[in-house]
Amino acid sequence: MTLSRGLPIQNDSDAAVVARVLAGESGAYAIIVARYRAQYGRYAVRMLGSREDAEEALQDAFVRAYRSLAKCDDPDRFGPWFFRILANRCRTAGTRRSRRERTFVSDDFALHGASEEHPAERAAWREELARALQRLDVDQREAFLLKHVEELGYDDMAVITGVGVSALKMRVKRACERLRMLLHEVQGG
Amino acid sequence: MRCKVAEQARDPFIEQVANELRRPVRLDPRFDERVMAALDAPAVIPLHPGRQTRRPWLVRTWTVRVSPIAIGIAAALVGVVAIGAWQLRPVDQVQVAMQPIDGGNLLPVSNTAEEPLVVHQFTLYRKDITSLALVGEFNSWDDTATPMTEVSKGVWTVSVPLRPGVYQYQFIVDGTKRETDPAVPQVESDFGSPNSVVTISPKVP
Structure with missing residues (x-):
């Protein structure tokens, strides 16, 4: 082919x-x-x-x-x-x-162009973020990614997931709260 | 489809997280090639064949220890049952002169070629339509493969020889509109649309 x-x-x-x-x-x-x-x-x-x-x-x-x-x-x-x-x-x-x-493999999240000013800190942040993301429930992770990363509207998200808008909003809200908590812990805040 | 989230001020922390996650990822350089090769394969080619995956119990290798005496007894029982079944076979048993509609790659894995065909009659009552066709896993969802016949006013039917198993299907009304069978359970397909489900049980002798 x-x-x-x-x-x-x-x-x-x-x-x-x-x-x-x-x-x-x-x-x-x-x-x-x-x-x-x-x-x-x-x-x-x-x-x-x-x-x-x-x-x-x-x-x-x-x-x-x-x-x-x-x-x-x-x-x-x-x-x-x-x-x-x-x-x-x-x-x-x-x-x-x-x-x-499952053991998280940090290389899976190794991304292009590590050209930031502090590459070591940047890599650590990415790893912690990736780990935190995987600690979310599947439903919450899906809703968060669709909303904030793929930047879809809730109506489109509802079509893709088959879940109601209000439930999706709740999942996104909880995902944000949990991510904040997990990453706040890591940063020792 | 894309909707920039402007309806509310974004949380700077969440925005920082999202920006990080929006960065591109690396895929296998041969990914496209593998997908294209998989299109013609009977099943999806594993991208990572070295990985250990747990096989379903039906296809897993089993180790069974049996004594020679037990084998002899089992063989005798099989012989008795086979002779009895031969003598009691029904006269009107469906002979496999018809080709089974097995949908090629989409045939449910529970089916085996040894199981006899069972003729299942699909029926839908629908007035004021001009054509009706049956599509499903058994005919690769081909809307031209299995047209239905209006045997009386509004009663459309078709008989399909199937091997025992579970099949999803839909009706195509007037060549375009998809409908489910109101008489059977439904499941949601990968595409979000409901499919009807029929379970074909083995033919009882």
Whole structure:
């Protein structure tokens, strides 16, 4: 199959690419993968706290979306449709993972460009933040990421999660409180 | 879809946390390649094959210790049951002249090729429509694979040979609108839409 490298990621609309895939040009799906890999990969890594788990969930979501592409009623909004699938996969993986003991691997959160003035302090802060995030309940972590990191409105969050707006607001509020408490403890405040 | 959170002043601490979490992450450089390879695979190719995962008990390897006497007794019992079943087989048992609709990769894992087919009749009562089709895990959700027939006014039906298992399905009304079966339980699909669920039990001799 054709890989995403070199494909015109920006030129075709999602609907046009989806139409090509449904017409039998399965290699065009690589455009979709390349288009959404980074944004949704970030969400998966933040949700699951591990690059390996995140890549598995992301791959699973892309494959499921591909096999159900004909059910995407509005191909121009492939992104939100796909995000719902991914959120489901991450929730399932997160719930399953939280049942077993797990050691956080700080490298999973090692990010690009550690060029800050105090790289050691910065790295420690990132590690503590990542650890605190993983200590949130799956529901709270999901709501926090959707609201504050992905910057979605509550109506969109409700569509993705299938949870009511008021419940989501409560989850976000509790997630913020807990993060504040966990990170405040770390900073010795 | 994206909504800059402007409706309320953001907490500086939460904003600092969010900014950190918005930074890009690294994925495997071969991620796209693996996804594209997985599209044609019967199951998702594991990205990290070296990782230890616990296998479901149905496919896990079991160690069973049995004495030779027990094996002899078990063999005799199997022989008696097999002869009895042969003699008592129903005359109208469905012969597998029909090809089973098993949905390829989507066939539930509980099914095995050895289990006999069971013909299940799907029925929906819907007036004032022009076409109805059945889609589900058994036909890869192909809305052209299993059209239904209006056998009397408003009564649409189709009979499908299935192997025992649990299947999700929907109806396609007039080629576009998806509906669930009001007569059976529903589950939420990965895509948020409700699917009907039918359980096909093994045929009783």
